[in-house]
């Protein structure tokens with residue numbers, strides 16, 4: 373194999389198989405992708421994040437691949453986290469989804485834990501370890517990638533799940549794309565002219581921005597305050613309808629000031645309430661499931677849910693997808709018990725979007741997440757209703 377990319381002595385040995393076949397495979401994949409993207413060398417990363425760990429996404433072929441890695445007894449070389457898994461083993465679902473599917477999901481989780489991956493499975497890895505400005509990461513999970521680049525100024529490309537796993541095993545990635553400063557400049561100005569904003573509206577706006585900004589790096593200005601929950605849902609939605617892996621948000625992104633004067637040269641798109649539309653066939657109006665937490669909820673979102681519920685019990689449960697870390701924090705504040713008492717059901721470490729909800733008999737899911745609205749019909753095979761948290765609480769009553 374002729375290698376054009378510069379390799380250190382250790383990398384050469386790894387590629388030659390001196391440290392085992394799994395490491396050789398992992399570094400070969402990184403080198404090949406790096407060469408295809410014009411990288412000169414590999415760089416160290418401090419954190420890898422793996423996506424695609426639902427058994428319903430990767431199937432038996434993916435499980436077989438993970439078993440091969442498991443047999444090598446290899447461990448990840450850097451701090452590594454992984455996305456949430458399917459809800460196949462939740463006790464209310466298991467009889468419908470099947471014990472075999474649950475067992476396979478558990479096996480995937482165990483393999484990842486044995487590889488040394490963090491026990492918290494979440495699509496918000498930045499709450500486990502906050503990235504630093506300029507830090508090189510190899511993250512999969514589009515909503516986390518765009519958040520890391522935009523909010524922290526960390527550097528990660530939008531990796532596929534397997535490539536992020538390879539990077540975790542090697543502790544390196546290729547120096548190309550968003551790891552290079554010259555590729556992180558804004559290419560489009562998006563001006564939000566709004567009268568109000570909530571996370572659901574931010575989701576809708578994000579889906580629209582994504583459709584317009586395919587492949588570009590939007591510099592986003594807003595005339596209304598963007599709170600961190602709205603930013604999370606906005607970014608997740610942009611990354612849903614586009615391959616955009618980074619934006620620059622005025623007042624939020626560390627590099628926003630650097631590019632502020634530069635924006636007058638950019639093509640400008642104005643988004644107001646009138647231009648925010650999202651039409652699709654799979655809409656419904658009578659939800660048989662209500663869920664929040666796509667991406668996983670923050671503590672702040674739980675506190676808002678508590679406020680909206682206002683000590684009144686709900687008739688229909690509100691399911692909450694959440695990371696172990698936030699669940700632990702909320703437990704210590706007695707928030708979990710309080711919300712459970714009001715009818716909220718927690719699904720730690722899981723993702724409903726990658727769970728075949730139709731098998732449980734669910735036909736219509738109400739959520740406040742634009743990303744979930746986009747993917748639920750495709751992956752969970754259900755219809756969707758997008759609503760604000762306040763309206764979701766009303767539905768649950």
Ligand code: F3S
Nearest residue numbers: 495665666667723725
């Ligand atoms: Fe997270 Fe699943 Fe949504 S991984 S971002 S809850 S689709």
